[in-house]
């Protein structure tokens with residue numbers, strides 16, 4: 330059975346899957362990243378994991394994986410297949426795509442940024458399914474973002490697009506590791522809420538999940554901490570939606586697990602702030618911590634779809650329901666071609682702009 334390898338490399342653990350043509354997970358596995366053993370050992374652990382997955386697929390499905398997709402943290406040059414920098418793994422300019430392809434007998438490999446890859450999955454097969462424009466914002470240790478446009482995710486000119494966590498929402502405010510002050514992630518990440526709640530409660534072990542529970546139970550001091558985070562988040566999100574006009578705003582990460590405790594006040598806070606902007610639908614992420622791995626699978630299938638020249642050859646299993654994938658000129662894509670289309674065709678807009686009144 331035709332399948333691909335999907336691998337999501339995190340700071341502590343790696344998640345992997347073999348994904349079928351219909352997007353189904355045929356096999357799932359996890360391993361420790363083992364970063365305490367150093368950057369070289371992490372690379373070897375990834376290659377070994379990928380090799381084992383290939384062997385498993387060949388044994389179980391009668392053929393080895395046709396392609397592989399890998400999501401990694403840090404700064405990623407997806408076009409060249411290089412993990413340019415990852416502070417938590419100690420990486421600098423690791424040619425991971427070629428290393429993996431070599432280990433996997435030359436199959437095409439796509440390398441992606443973890444958040445953008447997770448966002449790709451949320452946008453296509455998760456909470457944003459069917460949305461032509463979305464913004465995915467995971468609220469975890471920090472805050473990142475993925476800008477979805479017509480079935481792919483915008484990386485920016487230098488791979489930094491979507492870093493909404495470093496939009497300044499409180500000028501002159503709390504110091505951020507990025508060197509700026511008052512960044513959104515210092516107020517609305519799960520870590521920031523944990524810190525604020527630990528301080529308010531005088532309990533160093535109190536965290537964001539405790540805070541959410543206390544808010545739901547009607548604790549006024551928790552409500553104050555929570556509302557500060559919600560207000561900061563709404564300020565950041567309104568900046569983003571003013572620039573991007575997304576149809577769907579997908580909020581994920583640990584803080585989103587608070588459910589309505591977060592989403593009810595957040596929708597209200599965003600609604601109060603917009604004037605002329607169209608309110609996007611604000612929804613919780615649907616894929617949880619499996620998003621990165623599912624997105625890696627999509628990257629791999631995208632590579633195969635781009636390499637297959639005649640678009641009519643649908644066969645038994647076309648790629649997962651995805652009407653929004655832009656047509657990619659196959660001539661620009663070699664066996665290890667870019668994971669993202671070099672120049673997605675601009676869709677023609679049927680709307681007559683002269684009729685739009687302002």
Ligand SMILES: [Zn+2]
Pocket residue numbers: 494495505506507508509512
């Ligand atoms: Zn910052």
